[in-house]
Amino acid sequence: QQQVKQSPQSLIVQKGGISIINCAYENTAFDYFPWYQQFPGKGPALLIAIRPDVSEKKEGRFTISFNKSAKQFSLHIMDSQPGDSATYFCAASITGNTGKLIFGQGTTLQVKP
Amino acid sequence: GAVVSQHPSRVICKSGTSVKIECRSLDFQATTMFWYRQFPKQSLMLMATSNEGSKATYEQGVEKDKFLINHASLTLSTLTVTSAHPEDSSFYICSARGAGAATDTQYFGPGTRLTVL
Numbered sequence: 353q354q355q356v357k358q359s360p361q362s363l364i365v366q367k368g369g370i371s372i373i374n375c376a377y378e379n380t381a382f383d384y385f386p387w388y389q390q391f392p393g394k395g396p397a398l399l400i401a402i403r404p405d406v407s408e409k410k411e412g413r414f415t416i417s418f419n420k421s422a423k424q425f426s427l428h429i430m431d432s433q434p435g436d437s438a439t440y441f442c443a444a445s446i447t448g449n450t451g452k453l454i455f456g457q458g459t460t461l462q463v464k465p
Numbered sequence: 466g467a468v469v470s471q472h473p474s475r476v477i478c479k480s481g482t483s484v485k486i487e488c489r490s491l492d493f494q495a496t497t498m499f500w501y502r503q504f505p506k507q508s509l510m511l512m513a514t515s516n517e518g519s520k521a522t523y524e525q526g527v528e529k530d531k532f533l534i535n536h537a538s539l540t541l542s543t544l545t546v547t548s549a550h551p552e553d554s555s556f557y558i559c560s561a562r563g564a565g566a567a568t569d570t571q572y573f574g575p576g577t578r579l580t581v582l
Contacts, residue, residue, distance in 0.1 A: 384569040395471075395558050395573035396509070441508060447569055450522070451497050451562050455508045 354379060356444050358456025365463050371429040373459045375442035378423065382444040386453070387416065387427050390439045399440075400427075432463045468492055469561050471574035478549055479582055486544045486577045488559030494539035495561035499571065500532070503556045515542050549581045 358375045365371045375385075383404055388396035402409045402416040402425065409416045415428040429436055442456040468491040478484050488498060497516050501509040513529075515521040515536035523529045531553075533545040542561075546553055556578055560571040 386570070388573070393556075393576070393578070395469075395560075395576045398570060398572065401570065445569060450514055451569065451571070452499070452511060452514060453571055458506075458508050460506075 354454055356442060356454050356456045358442050358459060360459060361457065362460045363462070365432045365461065367432065367434060367463055367465050369432050369463075371432045371436065371461055371463070372426055373440055373442070373461070374424065374426045375444075375456050376422075376424045377444050377454075379444070379446075380423070381446050382454075383447050384445045385416070385418065385425050386443050386445075387414075388441045388443065390441065390458075396441060429461075432461075434463045434465050437461055437463050467563070467570070467572045469495075469559065469572045469574040471559055471577050473577060474575060475578040475580070477580045477582065480550050481548055483545055483547045484549055484579060486546075486557055486559075486579075488542045488544070488561070488574050490540045490561040490563070490572070493561075493563040495542070495563055496539065497562045498536055498542040499560045499562070500534060500542075500544050501558045501560065503558060503576075505556075509558065512544075546579065549579070551581045554579055554581045 356377045386401035387399045389399045390396040400411045400414050413430045418425045440459045443453040445453045470489045472487045500512045512527045513521045513523045515534050521534035536542040558576040560573045
């Protein structure tokens with residue numbers, strides 16, 4: 353019940369296209385859902401995060417869509433660029449708890465020029 | 466803001482030696498710090514959670530006597546890998562969570578690549 357399932361494992365998108373990565377969770381107590389971007393040999397960097405009180409959050413080319421009833425959330429990268437090629441992790445946690453993030457398995461995105 | 470540093474960025478050591486990795490929050494006070502381990506092409510595996518001034522909480526399967534964690538101040542946590550062996554070779558990443566409104570947000574350090582020969 354503590355798992356966060358992420359798909360696809362890898363994704364290839366043409367420059368200018370839309371990259372979509374999906375995550376699903378079981379624990380309805382989760383109320384904080386961040387996305388992290390990680391380049392090879394670097395630590396993860398926070399991209400964008402959402403809470404269940406909104407269904408969508410947009411920051412630049414990055415959008416999180418959240419479906420509370422389906423217990424799913426997704427990251428959309430609009431106008432994907434080669435510089436977006438990285439590994440993306442979704443995560444979930446419970447506010448006020450230990451703060452532990454439960455991470456998805458990761459998606460390796462390759463944006464072809 | 467919200468910068469976390471790690472030192473060293475990479476370390477190579479001989480089997481049987483101990484290695485200390487430092488994690489610092491540079492511009493905020495970190496009430497909680499986390500230590501992760503990451504193998505190639507895999508997700509982050511939480512090793513332990515540490516709160517300033519108290520003992521770390523280790524995840525199941527993580528040897529607390531092998532991976533010593535100290536969170537002596539609100540800006541510094543250290544991970545010591547004792548008697549390191551080749552199987553301890555990995556990418557170790559810390560994260561920090563601050564106090565205040567954004568307490569859920571974890572900011573990650575750049576990671577430390579440990580190679581044990």
